[in-house]
Amino acid sequence: MVVPSPSPIRTKKTKAVGIPTIDLSNYNRSKLSEQIVEACEEYGFFKVVNHGIPKEVIERMEAQGADFFAKPAMEKQRAGPACPFGYGCKNIGRNGDMGELEYLLLQTDPLSVSERSNAISNEPTKFNCAVNDYTEAVKELACEILDLVGEGLWVSDKSVFSRFIRDVQSDSILRLNHYPAVKDPSPKQQLHPYGNNNRIGFGEHSDPQILTILRSNNVGGLQISLHDGLWVPVPPDPNHFFVMVGDALQALTNGRLVSVRHRALANSVMKPRMSMVYFGAPPLNAWMSPLPEMVSPEKPSLYKPFTWGDYKKAAYTTRLGDSRLDLFKINNNNHTCNDQIPCPCLDNLVQ
Ligand SMILES: C=C1C[C@]23C[C@@]1(O)CC[C@H]2[C@@]12CC[C@H](O)[C@@](C)(C(=O)O1)[C@H]2[C@@H]3C(=O)O
Ligand SMILES: O=C(O)CCC(=O)C(=O)O
Numbered sequence: 449m450v451v452p453s454p455s456p457i458r459t460k461k462t463k464a465v466g467i468p469t470i471d472l473s474n475y476n477r478s479k480l481s482e483q484i485v486e487a488c489e490e491y492g493f494f495k496v497v498n499h500g501i502p503k504e505v506i507e508r509m510e511a512q513g514a515d516f517f518a519k520p521a522m523e524k525q526r527a528g529p530a531c532p533f534g535y536g537c538k539n540i541g542r543n544g545d546m547g548e549l550e551y552l553l554l555q556t557d558p559l560s561v562s563e564r565s566n567a568i569s570n571e572p573t574k575f576n577c578a579v580n581d582y583t584e585a586v587k588e589l590a591c592e593i594l595d596l597v598g599e600g601l602w603v604s605d606k607s608v609f610s611r612f613i614r615d616v617q618s619d620s621i622l623r624l625n626h627y628p629a630v631k632d633p634s635p636k637q638q639l640h641p642y643g644n645n646n647r648i649g650f651g652e653h654s655d656p657q658i659l660t661i662l663r664s665n666n667v668g669g670l671q672i673s674l675h676d677g678l679w680v681p682v683p684p685d686p687n688h689f690f691v692m693v694g695d696a697l698q699a700l701t702n703g704r705l706v707s708v709r710h711r712a713l714a715n716s717v718m719k720p721r722m723s724m725v726y727f728g729a730p731p732l733n734a735w736m737s738p739l740p741e742m743v744s745p746e747k748p749s750l751y752k753p754f755t756w757g758d759y760k761k762a763a764y765t766t767r768l769g770d771s772r773l774d775l776f777k778i779n780n781n782n783h784t785c786n787d788q789i790p791c792p793c794l795d796n797l798v799q
């Protein structure tokens with residue numbers, strides 16, 4: 449298989465050529481770690497091929513998601529509202545963001561999954577099993593990638609990143625997004641399914657966690673934003689995974705790796721888009737301060753020390769498109785992690 453080099457997106461003259469692609473079966477580990485770091489530094493985004501996750505594990509998860517979203521609205525509401533976990537429709541978060549989607553948000557620890565399964569599925573054991581197997585597999589993939597990041601950055605403790613999400617107290621979550629197909633497309637929409645008509649499914653944002661592992665069906669919609677503000681459509685690829693650097697990894701690496709701004713359009717006419725997104729997160733009490741190796745007199749710390757709990761609390765009081773990391777920048781007077789806008793749901797989020 450021909451895999452493009454890790455930096456094929458070219459933006460001069462607005463031409464998208466390709467997405468950085470990492471072949472995990474590459475036996476040259478130091479080359480692999482270099483390529484991953486390069487993609488994370490430049491885009492905070494890449495595609496992974498030869499990831500090793502069995503097709504059957506992906507298909508069972510996808511089938512459970514499809515079964516759930518095919519249910520009548522009343523039944524789906526039994527799994528909601530998503531405050532913060534459960535079923536949500538059109539509302540994203542609690543600060544007024546909306547999108548053309550419905551979704552299921554789940555904590556990934558097996559106890560929470562099993563407690564929720566009855567409200568989600570008529571076959572709770574099957575659902576439970578599918579979610580546990582899928583999250584275990586994508587967690588391992590995320591850890592392997594994070595270990596390669598550690599190697600590529602030459603940090604002394606190569607497992608420093610993966611340890612956060614392997615922790616039993618890890619706050620990782622799984623999100624299933626379902627973007628219904630456009631019912632009565634205008635002629636313009638029919639002409640430009642990926643063009644000017646931007647029906648927003650999931651608005652522009654960066655993911656707050658450490659690392660995101662995203663897989664979708666073969667319906668497009670995901671776009672990433674490049675430094676020059678250009679939106680680059682990511683062609684869907686159900687056999688492979690997309691990886692995104694989250695804000696927490698940007699902070700831990702003192703801004704060397706960048707969290708990617710992205711969004712999902714919901715312009716598909718024929719078929720709904722479904723994405724399954726794992727967000728690898730640390731425990732709430734883990735400090736996200738830049739690693740000592742990432743700080744030097746020439747590169748002083750960009751961020752005030754904060755725990756994942758502080759960051760999460762701040763994230764849930766911001767709008768989807770806000771740049772949350774800015775709140776924690778040194779010399780930024782807007783630092784707000786101890787005086788949040790009161791929200792009745794916050795106590796459920798951060799114990
Ligand atoms: C508007 C919001 C939704 C979100 C929490 C937030 O206040 C800001 C971050 C959003 C986000 C984006 C990535 C994930 O999909 C998510 C679950 C997360 O951790 O941060 C969502 C939050 C959400 O939908 O609750
Ligand atoms: O559905 C997608 O492709 C993007 C979803 C996303 O960005 C998210 O769930 O945070």
Ligand SMILES: [Fe+2]
Pocket residue numbers: 653654655710
């Ligand atoms: Fe996202």
